[in-house]
Amino acid sequence: MAVTVKTFTNASEAAGALSSDRSARYLGGGTLVMRALNEGDVSISTIVRAQDQALTRIDASGPRITLGAGVTFARVLAERDLAFLHAPARSIGGPAVRNMGTVGGNLFAPNPYGDFTVALLALDATIAVQGGFGSRDIPIEEFLQGRERQAGTLVLSVSCTRPASSEAFRYRKIARIKPKGGSVITLAAHLPVSGGRIAGARIALGSMAPTQIRARAAERALEGRSLDAATIAAAASAATEGTSPSDNALGSAWYRREIVGVHLRRLLSGQE
Amino acid sequence: MTKTPLQFRHNGRDVAIFVDGGTNLLVALRELIGDMTPKFGCGQGGCGTCSVLVDGELHLSCLTLAETVAGRSVETLDGMKQGPNLHPLQRAFADSFAAQCGYCTPGMLMAAKALLDRNPSPSRADVIEAISGNICRCTGYEPIINAILAAAGGRASA
Ligand SMILES: Cc1cc2nc3c(=O)[nH]c(=O)nc-3n(C[C@H](O)[C@H](O)[C@H](O)COP(=O)(O)OP(=O)(O)OC[C@H]3O[C@@H](n4cnc5c(N)ncnc54)[C@H](O)[C@@H]3O)c2cc1C
Ligand code: FES
Ligand code: FES
Numbered sequence: 001m002a003v004t005v006k007t008f009t010n011a012s013e014a015a016g017a018l019s020s021d022r023s024a025r026y027l028g029g030g031t032l033v034m035r036a037l038n039e040g041d042v043s044i045s046t047i048v049r050a051q052d053q054a055l056t057r058i059d060a061s062g063p064r065i066t067l068g069a070g071v072t073f074a075r076v077l078a079e080r081d082l083a084f085l086h087a088p089a090r091s092i093g094g095p096a097v098r099n100m101g102t103v104g105g106n107l108f109a110p111n112p113y114g115d116f117t118v119a120l121l122a123l124d125a126t127i128a129v130q131g132g133f134g135s136r137d138i139p140i141e142e143f144l145q146g147r148e149r150q151a152g153t154l155v156l157s158v159s160c161t162r163p164a165s166s167e168a169f170r171y172r173k174i175a176r177i178k179p180k181g182g183s184v185i186t187l188a189a190h191l192p193v194s195g196g197r198i199a200g201a202r203i204a205l206g207s208m209a210p211t212q213i214r215a216r217a218a219e220r221a222l223e224g225r226s227l228d229a230a231t232i233a234a235a236a237s238a239a240t241e242g243t244s245p246s247d248n249a250l251g252s253a254w255y256r257r258e259i260v261g262v263h264l265r266r267l268l269s270g271q272e
Numbered sequence: 273m274t275k276t277p278l279q280f281r282h283n284g285r286d287v288a289i290f291v292d293g294g295t296n297l298l299v300a301l302r303e304l305i306g307d308m309t310p311k312f313g314c315g316q317g318g319c320g321t322c323s324v325l326v327d328g329e330l331h332l333s334c335l336t337l338a339e340t341v342a343g344r345s346v347e348t349l350d351g352m353k354q355g356p357n358l359h360p361l362q363r364a365f366a367d368s369f370a371a372q373c374g375y376c377t378p379g380m381l382m383a384a385k386a387l388l389d390r391n392p393s394p395s396r397a398d399v400i401e402a403i404s405g406n407i408c409r410c411t412g413y414e415p416i417i418n419a420i421l422a423a424a425g426g427r428a429s430a
Binding site for chain 2: 002003004005007027030031034035037038039047049074093094095096097099100179180
């Protein structure tokens with residue numbers, strides 16, 4: 001079925017077109033939108049595009065980095081200053097999907113996708129969105145909790161603070177097919193250390209609930225402690241608290257619950 | 273439904289077509305331009321046989337909205353051979369029995385070209401990564417990987 005394609009040169013016009021039409025869908029890299037169109041998804045009658053350079057900008061020089069929503073994973077991988085995001089970017093798709101798929105689209109990708117977003121959640125990212133009434137910043141956790149309601153808003157960019165060291169930020173995606181495959185579960189941990197103790201631990205999980213979630217009980221087990229074996233064991237045994245995984249072709253809910261603690265322990269103890 | 277005019281470079285030649293809204297690049301290439309080298313396998317991004325290069329980058333034409341290539345350069349397998357001569361990758365695929373039914377071959381060759389254009393002497397691991405979005409259901413991957421390494425003149429280094 002043919003749809004109407006509306007192309008704008010500036011993001012706020014595109015945001016206006018999105019917010020005024022319920023059946024409009026924004027086109028990022030298109031890896032999910034075009035798939036829906038190819039499958040004959042009749043809920044989409046308008047495609048909105050924006051060719052605004054602000055959406056493809058990368059600002060990675062300072063302590064706080066910003067990625068335009070239209071930045072692709074291939075571009076993240078080409079940026080040496082974004083080394084801490086290379087593991088999550090590399091874990092997505094094959095090369096063509098990384099050349100096409102965007103950071104902004106990943107925020108909306110349903111399970112088993114959304115791997116990059118798991119990393120952003122552990123990094124306490126901020127999402128800049130533009131609705132019909134101007135732009136605002138939303139903490140990523142709030143954004144994800146209200147993701148269903150975000151339809152009609154345009155994501156402009158994501159930003160986060162660069163982790164203090166490569167040790168302080170860790171990422172792990174469990175897939176059955178290598179090097180490319182959908183996630184069984186995905187984990188990311190941000191472990192800032194102050195005076196030898198973890199201060200502000202963030203553990204984010206993918207495929208353990210309808211959207212990416214924080215493992216708050218595991219975070220509490222880490223907070224204020226040093227990363228020793230007892231602390232890691234306590235965090236790992238708390239990993240399933242608050243999760244609600246489902247069954248899919250890649251794994252059952254039971255299996256996900258069984259392995260999440262094992263992989264969190266490995267991630268925290270720096271094991272391969 | 274109104275049609276949208278679309279111009280781009282197709283294997284070094286300027287082309288102009290009219291597309292319906294929502295048309296993907298695979299349909300545009302096959303049905304409107306008559307280039308049958310990119311294949312339809314799944315229409316979902318899963319198989320890679322529709323792979324083409326957009327401004328030198330590997331893209332899945334089935335997931336590319338045709339209008340997004342306006343003014344850009346699209347390369348397909350049809351543009352790979354050099355006059356009457358096969359491209360070294362095509363030669364290597366033939367010599368190494370890297371195509372059985374051949375349905376995955378257009379995508380495999382484009383993925384391999386995208387790799388060799390950037391990295392003329394890839395490792396075996398680089399080759400595996402480069403074709404990881406392409407599925408072959410009959411030849412098996414070993415002959416394909418070996419053909420790409422042979423074309424690169426590279427030695428297997430795991
Ligand atoms: C073969 C294949 C393998 C894949 N493998 C993985 C994988 O391993 N890991 C993974 O995480 N994902 C994977 N994906 C899913 C997908 O490619 C990625 O999640 C990608 O990041 C989606 O981005 P996009 O720009 O292509 O999204 P699009 O298809 O353009 O958009 C997806 C959704 O997000 C909305 N959207 C996009 N950008 C914006 C914006 N700026 N503002 C508001 N809404 C927006 C769209 O309207 C749409 O609803 C895979 C997809 C395919 C086809
Ligand atoms: S037809 Fe495009 S990936 Fe299968
Ligand atoms: S040669 Fe038949 S699918 Fe690869």
